Amino acid sequence: MAIIDLTFDQKRKLYSLPVLLSNKSMHGRANAFGKSTDSAWYSTIMYLDTGSNLTSITENEVDKLNLDRSTFQTQRVGGIGGFIDLLTTTEVGIKLMSNGNSMLDVKLDIIGVHENQIKKKIxxxxxxxVQRGNEVMEMICLFGLDALEKLGGKLEIDMKNKSGRIII
Incomplete structure (x- = not known):
C-alpha cells in the first residue's frame, strides 16, 4: 500500500502535493553533453482540485520542460466560469513519491495548459x-480527478486537522 501525504496550503486554502514532471518527448534522448535525459524531471507543487476533470499545468512548467507548443491541441472545457478553449498536450509525464519512497507514475492521456496569470478589468x-483597474490572479498547477482515477486510490481529507492523503 502506497500513501501520498497532502499538505494544506494556508494561503490558498487548498491541499497540495509535490510532483515530478517530465517532457515525454525527451525520454531516451541524449542532451548536449551526451547523457540520457530519462532522469530529466522537474519538481513542482500541484494543488488538488476535485472539481476538475483535467489535470493542468501553467505556461511556466511548459517553459521549464521545453515543450514544443506547436504540438498543442485545443480542447473546449467547462468550469465554474463557463466554457473556455484550453490548450492541451500529451507530452507531460507525472510521478509522485509515496511514503514508502517509491515513485508512482500517473499515466494521463492529456494535460491542460493555462496561462500563468489571469487578468481582468474591474x-x-x-x-x-469607485475602484477601477486590473485584477490579477496567479494560476497554479492542478491535480484533477483524472489523475486521482488513474491512480485508483482513495482520497482521505480531514478538514478539521487540515490534513489529507491518497491511499493506493
Whole structure:
C-alpha cells in the first residue's frame, strides 16, 4: 500500500502535493553533453482540485520542460466560469513519491495548459468610491480527478486537522 501525504496550503486554502514532471518527448534522448535525459524531471507543487476533470499545468512548467507548443491541441472545457478553449498536450509525464519512497507514475492521456496569470478589468463600487483597474490572479498547477482515477486510490481529507492523503 502506497500513501501520498497532502499538505494544506494556508494561503490558498487548498491541499497540495509535490510532483515530478517530465517532457515525454525527451525520454531516451541524449542532451548536449551526451547523457540520457530519462532522469530529466522537474519538481513542482500541484494543488488538488476535485472539481476538475483535467489535470493542468501553467505556461511556466511548459517553459521549464521545453515543450514544443506547436504540438498543442485545443480542447473546449467547462468550469465554474463557463466554457473556455484550453490548450492541451500529451507530452507531460507525472510521478509522485509515496511514503514508502517509491515513485508512482500517473499515466494521463492529456494535460491542460493555462496561462500563468489571469487578468481582468474591474470596476467596484464601495460606498461613495469607485475602484477601477486590473485584477490579477496567479494560476497554479492542478491535480484533477483524472489523475486521482488513474491512480485508483482513495482520497482521505480531514478538514478539521487540515490534513489529507491518497491511499493506493
Amino acid at each position: 470596476r467596484k463600487k464601495t460606498g461613495a468610491y
